[in-house]
Amino acid sequence: MTDPVKAIHTVRDRLARLAAMQTLAAALPALIVLTTAAIFVRALGEQSWKRLGFALAPDTLAVVQMVLLWTAVIGLAAAVAAGLWFFRRSSDPIVAAELIDRRLGCHQEVLTLAALAEAPERSPLFPVLWRRAAQHLDRLDPARNFPFDLRRTLRQAALLTASTVGLLIAAMSVLLAANKPPFAAEARQLRKIAREIAASSPADHQTQQLAAHLRAAADALENPKVPPLTKAEQLARVEQELKAQQERHQQQPTQAGKGESTGKANGKGNHGQGSGEAREAAGQGREGAGAGQGKGGGKASGEDSGKSGTGEVQLAQARQDISKLQARLEAEARLKSGQQQKSGLKAREPRPGEQPDLARLEGNGNLPNPNQPKPGAQHNQEQGKLQHEQPGQPRKDYGSSQGDTHLGQFPQPGNFERFYKAGEHGVPLDVKNARYVLFRIPPALISAGAGKSVIDKDRPSATVPYANLPLKEERVAAEPDERQLIPPRYRELLR
């Protein structure tokens, strides 16, 4: 007859080993996935760049790799700790007895025996319990009754691995989305316009070439490896092509009109009426409806003009977008060059009361005090004048007693700038705390087709008249608690 206590202890040891093994086995695939991801994260980054257009910076990838490796190491340690914990928890004979009871259907007889085996006072019925438990345990085969639960282990491993993979994908997606190219939306818009341009004249080789160039410019725009100035140059070339295409489009209706006039002059039947319809259709080109009621050549000319009108809208739109993109790219290029000059000083949006360029001077250690007359002031003034005369050079009038209220260079535009298209009613700009407001005036009014000028009655206008009056002189009794930078023209007043 089996010794019940020994049998319970045998089962206990087996259960403890199984618990530890199953824990480690469940965690192993997830750890392998983590380690593999850590090894191949760079290759994954390259693939993502090639396939999705996203990319992570090499230093970010290195950080990700280290994070993955450390996660794998910590996961391994956690798995070992969990295995030990399960081993200890399953080393309890009461737990083993409970499992034996459940497996053999012993109605807690083995459990009671395990619980009372070492009790100081035993019931007179304990021998009966011992014999009954021994009879139950005679049927027990630990290897058969408590096998390695492969299905459960696989289920746990699959769950853990799927969670790990899901977390990895989510983390990588977040990282990639956070590092999305800055001009992705604009590039998409350019591609859309390129499609529309290509569709407007499928047979025209020049139009198709223009669309291809536009697409190439969009691709370059998204590519973070291409320098901003190169992008700007490419966009400028495309803009030139667009301009040429636009001019070509504008010339076509004129030629068509000339041809119809000739027809009319010759008094050859119905062509004159067709010319008139064609012009009307060209005028309504924005809607893209070539109302070709004319006959003969007049009708054909009207349809062509309708299509060309449609194309012109895209051309004008593309030029507008490209102009904005160029401005942004130039700003970005200036910002980058400024950052390089500042050697580590981080560019940021100027706050009210700050001078953006003052920090740069402070960083260089040669801060001029504009309120103090300087020995070489006259020289500087002359130099400033000279600099003013040099076109394309930034103005440097630090410490000058001449000039206007701003005391330095114009600040470099940052990401807070916002341009509106002509006629666009966007979110009102809050310039309350802005120190400088730059207005970019378009070089020429871009008219989409032959549009009609209307008065914007909704435009906000001042209701109370105002005038530029001198400021009322006010003196503040309190001493200023900080050094005020006084514009030169007010220094005499304030003294």
Place this chain on the structure above:
Amino acid sequence: MGAAAPARPEDRVAEFREVFNRVEAEVGRVIVGHQGVVRKVLTALFCGGHVLIEGVPGLGKTLMVKTAAEALGLSFKRIQFTPDLMPSDITGTQFLNEVDGHRQFEFKAGPIFAHVVLGDEINRATPKTQSAVLEAMEEHQVTIFGATYPLAPPFFVLATQNPIELEGTYPLPEAQMDRFMFKVVIGAPKPEELREILHRTTSARTYQPQPVLDPQRAPEAIEQLKTLVREVMTAEPVERYAIGIISSSTPGGPGAPPEITQYLRFGPSPRGAQALLLCAKVNALLDGRVSVSYEDIEDAIVPALRHRLLRNFQAEAENITPESLLELVLKKLKRPR
């Protein structure tokens, strides 16, 4: 059957099962159906507890108890409780008697002095009279005029109460209900059972139950069997399970479902836990085991705890029964692992 204790524990267990099953079978020859009720009545007898039987008149409550007493070879007395019943009518009294010219008080024992006492419609008597019985149930003795008279073991009280016609009754207070180990409810018989009842009671064929135990030695034998019940072992996890049931049935207790707190004013007392475990031990012995299992505990929950749950007004208004609450507790409570 002899009352001498068998040497081997296995034989003692076998004897318990034999006595129990034979008495059960003997009662079953007279009483049709109600096997569960009979089993619980006998379980309470072997646990040393008392039973409150609730059922409408005419369901054979008195016959069942009388038959069980006869089968066990024990003395049986029946008390019909009425509003004018006095405590002395139950416990007995001293009367003045003249013997050989000398007057002396003699004690006249009441019907409480029996092994099996049936208190019929106990809720019709006044609380004072009820208390006299309930004191005897708890103390196993009565005190009359300063003299204490022990009740011969085994002392087993079965009280019945009618769930209808409550006008003019004195419902048992919760504290007194708690002294009953079980409360069993007798339902109406099924059609087949009713047919069998008609056959047995309206024909010339009658059956006189045969005593399973020798009437001379029955009290001693039953006491030994009661001792055997208490020797049944319980593992700590099983005890914790029983305690968990009690805690979960107590409003605001650890692990109590929100419904318990919502519908109960008070939960079971420690007497409830005792009843639960003793009943489980009898269940284990009847299964041939000497240790209590979770199933044994679960089987005892409803009869042992249903009269110990004190419902609030909301529960009564919504017709929430103690049985449904105990089922809820059982469903939500997990066995310890």
